[in-house]
Amino acid sequence: MAISKAELAELVAGSMKISKNDARCCVNAVLDAICGSLSNGNDVRVQGFGTLKVVQRSPRLGRNPSTKEAVPISACNTVQFKVSQALKEQLPQVMPL
Incomplete structure:
Protein backbone atom coordinates (compact mmCIF):
# COMPACT_ATOMS: atom_id res chain seq x y z
CA MET A 1 0.00 0.00 0.00
CA ASP A 43 22.41 14.40 -5.25
CA VAL A 44 20.15 14.29 -2.20
CA ARG A 45 21.50 12.18 0.67
CA VAL A 46 19.32 11.52 3.69
CA GLN A 47 21.36 9.70 6.32
CA GLY A 48 19.63 6.52 7.45
CA PHE A 49 17.24 6.62 4.48
CA GLY A 50 19.05 6.70 1.14
CA THR A 51 20.36 8.71 -1.79
CA LEU A 52 18.49 10.21 -4.73
CA LYS A 53 20.43 11.16 -7.83
CA VAL A 54 19.76 12.05 -11.44
CA VAL A 55 21.16 9.58 -13.96
CA GLN A 56 21.03 9.68 -17.74
CA ARG A 57 19.58 6.65 -19.44
CA SER A 58 21.12 5.93 -22.81
CA PRO A 59 19.01 5.47 -25.93
CA ARG A 60 17.90 1.90 -26.51
CA LEU A 61 15.63 -0.26 -28.58
CA GLY A 62 12.35 -1.29 -26.97
CA ARG A 63 9.53 -3.48 -28.18
CA ASN A 64 5.81 -2.89 -28.56
CA PRO A 65 4.33 -5.85 -26.62
CA SER A 66 1.26 -6.05 -28.87
CA THR A 67 2.92 -6.02 -32.26
CA LYS A 68 6.46 -7.10 -31.26
CA GLU A 69 7.65 -4.17 -33.39
CA ALA A 70 10.99 -2.59 -32.41
CA VAL A 71 10.59 0.98 -31.13
CA PRO A 72 13.51 3.34 -30.50
CA ILE A 73 13.53 4.91 -27.02
CA SER A 74 15.45 8.16 -26.76
CA ALA A 75 17.90 9.06 -24.01
CA CYS A 76 16.39 10.69 -20.93
CA ASN A 77 17.18 11.72 -17.39
CA THR A 78 15.63 9.81 -14.52
CA VAL A 79 15.93 9.72 -10.76
CA GLN A 80 17.64 6.75 -9.13
CA PHE A 81 17.20 5.85 -5.46
CA LYS A 82 19.71 3.82 -3.51
CA VAL A 83 18.52 2.67 -0.10
CA SER A 84 20.88 3.09 2.87
CA GLN A 85 22.20 0.12 4.80
CA ALA A 86 20.42 1.32 7.96
CA LEU A 87 17.04 1.27 6.19
CA LYS A 88 17.80 -2.08 4.55
CA GLU A 89 18.31 -3.59 7.98
CA GLN A 90 14.92 -2.33 9.15
CA LEU A 91 13.01 -3.83 6.22
CA PRO A 92 11.49 -7.30 6.62
CA GLN A 93 13.27 -10.13 4.83
CA VAL A 94 11.50 -11.51 1.76
CA MET A 95 11.58 -15.25 1.17
CA PRO A 96 12.73 -16.18 -2.36
CA LEU A 97 10.30 -18.24 -4.44
Whole structure:
Protein backbone atom coordinates (compact mmCIF):
# COMPACT_ATOMS: atom_id res chain seq x y z
CA MET A 1 0.00 0.00 0.00
CA ALA A 2 1.34 3.40 -0.97
CA ILE A 3 1.11 6.47 1.22
CA SER A 4 -0.14 9.72 -0.29
CA LYS A 5 1.32 13.15 0.33
CA ALA A 6 -1.79 14.08 2.35
CA GLU A 7 -1.40 10.96 4.51
CA LEU A 8 2.27 11.77 5.01
CA ALA A 9 1.34 15.29 6.14
CA GLU A 10 -1.21 13.80 8.54
CA LEU A 11 1.45 11.51 10.05
CA VAL A 12 3.83 14.45 10.45
CA ALA A 13 1.08 16.53 12.09
CA GLY A 14 0.38 13.72 14.56
CA SER A 15 3.99 13.07 15.48
CA MET A 16 5.00 16.73 15.71
CA LYS A 17 1.73 17.87 17.34
CA ILE A 18 1.25 20.66 14.79
CA SER A 19 -1.73 21.53 12.62
CA LYS A 20 -2.37 19.55 9.44
CA ASN A 21 -1.97 22.74 7.42
CA ASP A 22 1.48 23.41 8.93
CA ALA A 23 2.48 19.79 8.37
CA ARG A 24 1.34 19.98 4.74
CA CYS A 25 3.47 23.11 4.27
CA CYS A 26 6.48 21.31 5.80
CA VAL A 27 6.05 18.24 3.59
CA ASN A 28 5.67 20.44 0.49
CA ALA A 29 8.77 22.47 1.45
CA VAL A 30 10.88 19.32 1.88
CA LEU A 31 9.69 17.85 -1.43
CA ASP A 32 10.26 21.17 -3.23
CA ALA A 33 13.81 21.32 -1.82
CA ILE A 34 14.49 17.76 -3.01
CA CYS A 35 13.10 18.49 -6.49
CA GLY A 36 15.07 21.74 -6.73
CA SER A 37 18.30 20.06 -5.73
CA LEU A 38 17.81 17.22 -8.21
CA SER A 39 16.94 19.61 -11.04
CA ASN A 40 20.18 21.50 -10.34
CA GLY A 41 22.08 18.23 -10.80
CA ASN A 42 22.85 17.67 -7.11
CA ASP A 43 22.41 14.40 -5.25
CA VAL A 44 20.15 14.29 -2.20
CA ARG A 45 21.50 12.18 0.67
CA VAL A 46 19.32 11.52 3.69
CA GLN A 47 21.36 9.70 6.32
CA GLY A 48 19.63 6.52 7.45
CA PHE A 49 17.24 6.62 4.48
CA GLY A 50 19.05 6.70 1.14
CA THR A 51 20.36 8.71 -1.79
CA LEU A 52 18.49 10.21 -4.73
CA LYS A 53 20.43 11.16 -7.83
CA VAL A 54 19.76 12.05 -11.44
CA VAL A 55 21.16 9.58 -13.96
CA GLN A 56 21.03 9.68 -17.74
CA ARG A 57 19.58 6.65 -19.44
CA SER A 58 21.12 5.93 -22.81
CA PRO A 59 19.01 5.47 -25.93
CA ARG A 60 17.90 1.90 -26.51
CA LEU A 61 15.63 -0.26 -28.58
CA GLY A 62 12.35 -1.29 -26.97
CA ARG A 63 9.53 -3.48 -28.18
CA ASN A 64 5.81 -2.89 -28.56
CA PRO A 65 4.33 -5.85 -26.62
CA SER A 66 1.26 -6.05 -28.87
CA THR A 67 2.92 -6.02 -32.26
CA LYS A 68 6.46 -7.10 -31.26
CA GLU A 69 7.65 -4.17 -33.39
CA ALA A 70 10.99 -2.59 -32.41
CA VAL A 71 10.59 0.98 -31.13
CA PRO A 72 13.51 3.34 -30.50
CA ILE A 73 13.53 4.91 -27.02
CA SER A 74 15.45 8.16 -26.76
CA ALA A 75 17.90 9.06 -24.01
CA CYS A 76 16.39 10.69 -20.93
CA ASN A 77 17.18 11.72 -17.39
CA THR A 78 15.63 9.81 -14.52
CA VAL A 79 15.93 9.72 -10.76
CA GLN A 80 17.64 6.75 -9.13
CA PHE A 81 17.20 5.85 -5.46
CA LYS A 82 19.71 3.82 -3.51
CA VAL A 83 18.52 2.67 -0.10
CA SER A 84 20.88 3.09 2.87
CA GLN A 85 22.20 0.12 4.80
CA ALA A 86 20.42 1.32 7.96
CA LEU A 87 17.04 1.27 6.19
CA LYS A 88 17.80 -2.08 4.55
CA GLU A 89 18.31 -3.59 7.98
CA GLN A 90 14.92 -2.33 9.15
CA LEU A 91 13.01 -3.83 6.22
CA PRO A 92 11.49 -7.30 6.62
CA GLN A 93 13.27 -10.13 4.83
CA VAL A 94 11.50 -11.51 1.76
CA MET A 95 11.58 -15.25 1.17
CA PRO A 96 12.73 -16.18 -2.36
CA LEU A 97 10.30 -18.24 -4.44
